[in-house]
Amino acid sequence: MIMGERVKLTRPEGFFETFDRRPGAVKKNMHYCPGCGHGILHKLIAEALADFGILDRTTLISPVGCSVFAYYYFDCFGVQVPHGRSAAAATGLVRANRGSVVIGYQGDGDLAAIGFNNFIQAANRGENYCVFFVNNAIYGMTGGQMAPTSLIGQKTTTSPYGRSEINEGYPLKVSEMVAQLQAPVYVERVSLTSTRNIMKARQAVRKAIKNNIEKKGFSLVEVLSGCPVNLKMNTKQMDEFIDTRMTDYFPLGVYKDESAERQTITYPTPVFDAEKVREALYPDKIGEGVADDYRCGSAIFDRELRIKIAGFGGQGVLSLGLILAAMGKQRNFNVSWLPSYGPEMRGGTANCAIIVNRGTIGSPIVDSNCDLLLILNKPSLEKYLPELGENGVLFYDSSTIEEAPAVKPGQMLFDLNASDIAEAFGNLKCANAVVLGALSAILKARFLDERDAADIDQLVPDALRECFHGKEKIVNMNIEAYRLGQQKMSEKLTD
């Protein structure tokens, strides 16, 4: 306490004049039992909030426990949160509104048992708020059960033979633990047993709140407090218990204080300006593009196209599918791309289904009536050939599948040694681009009208740019492999 400073002996201004939030007839008094420490600590906090002039921007978080009704008394915002979740709620409150002051008020069960992980993680993140931790070594509201801070030998309703280090372990030293962390700015343990101790507690409360106002990070004040009712003591015995037994195990004092050295943390302002949001979220328009009403004219696009691609993981099966989907999207089709995921992936094979449709796409799953099957390994050929539709097209990589499969009448069969070509090209990873080139040659030769045939060589590079956005080197390499595949397949088709 600063010399000469006077402590007012009236109700602090941080409290309401009358406690109207409290239901029932009693509006002047608190609900706490005689000898309880909550009332004193409430006053110290209320006084500080009023003195600092921050009542209007403070939110007090009420925990589950006796202080669940703390919001009855404080003339500021109040929120009551699930048991143990004070630190998580505080994290949400401070991050959502960086100008606010947030007070976490927790008991030993709430903070050190059910909510300890949330508490220690918030402390470790250095959330900008302060926590007042009331340690009275017992559960109050629930009926005198053992707390994580109950002392060895202490008898409670759930440790009737006394807490034992063998069964329940040792009392949890919270301040000591928090002080070990990098982020917290200030940690002190105080008690409320004498005027001198209360004055120390008062300074601690003010320092913690000040750190919060000045955005210096996380502060903890642990307050050794009395619960005469559940500890079955009178107030004199209670103070003695705290001053000797509790203080022995939980020594009072400053465990960490970097308040003076810490700088104010500044936070960036969230962006909601429509133009800036568009810039951040909307994708870059790639390539020449076409008008929204552009329609590919070839007859094959008059109905839904069902495509399946399958091969080993690493052959670029999924990205080939993505490129096809991007091609469809860029020409105003609805597209769906569904990867195999889960156990199938780990078996070393990958597949994806792509559907291209001008209208609504129903099931995105291709397990029958497949129009185009692109097969890059033998196991997939055996597995998926039965799914090929009546007039379906099968393309397979003849580098990995030596024997030409038998297809039904009406079905069409094409092949190219795509992997060998990619390897000779210098990058096996480009096998999928070689396949894409082969596919474009087949489409041009057999399925596309003149305009669509001319369009595809424009469309593929644009689709590659969309899929590998910003990776110009990869895009160019794939375009080259695509052209190579197209050339080889054309030669084969004209043979």
Next chain:
Amino acid sequence: MEYTNKMLLKGNEAVVFGALLAGCDCYFGYPITPASEIAHTAAEYFPKLNRVFLQAECETAAINMVLGAVSAGRRAMTASSGLGISLKQEGVSYLATMELPCVIVDIMRGGPGLGNIAPEQSDYNQVVKGGGHGGYKVIVLAPSSAQEMCDFATLAFDLADKYRTPVYILTDGVIGQMLESVTLPAPLPRRESPEWALDYKVCNTTNYITSIYMENDDLEGLNHRLNDRYAEIQRNEQRADTYMLDDAELVVAGFGICGRVIRTAVEQLRKEGLKVGMIRPVTLFPFPQDAFRKAAEHAREFVSVEMNNGQMIDDIRLAIECRKPVSLLNRMGGNIPTVEEVAARCRRILKGGE
């Protein structure tokens, strides 16, 4: 560079784009397959706009961070899958009681237990029927495409604000993992903090938010008030997508990916001359009872297609007051009912025999 509003997105990505465009301030979540792309996308794009992304230490932390952020007047969301949702349920009960609007995305995977990461729809009961302790309900939207994942984010935040309730976006792993073409909506401005919130810049500083009511009559009063609101939601917010329903003798119902499978099956069956129609519930609470009741006037029979042990079927039976037979066609463990399975069931019902 010029930009466009057309994009290829996975359902899991689309819901984040939708949320950011809807003016969502904060994302808090814990990674879990098959919902993780939501966290990945949020981690990438929220910070680009200086908005809040935080990977929470656990599911309970995530939902309570949401509780804190929405108390402060902001739009906030979280996402998870099955088992993670189980962990969040206490917090959801608080949010519902405290009348705090927020958005929760559940990308359902196989269960029970750790189950697997393949798609299922087995969280229907735990999400649609309230899920946590106490008698509350939450609005549940069931998207079945990436476009709906995107669009329903705005709808979810708006409904959450309108009725002051948590709103779920509930779908299966297929819709989360599937990539489709999406048209992005225009960005919305940050919505003003509601008058009940704890935002010192705009709200009355005597505001407080609690879920404890010590007087029996007070708590009963709160329950009545909440239930009146649920009745209002049931009256006003039913949504369903129907297809070939007007003259249907057989109605097939399913949400999420099942709705897509059913649509294709119905298309096929109509070509065969069979009068089959579809109801795809878009809201699961409120359940689109009116659509089912109306269909029951002409339909002989109903089929519920689900990827669980038969959960939505109860709501269909209740909606039509068991006046017509309702049978279940279901797969579990990550298996998806096929178009052929659905078509075969319909043929058998309408034509008899196999």
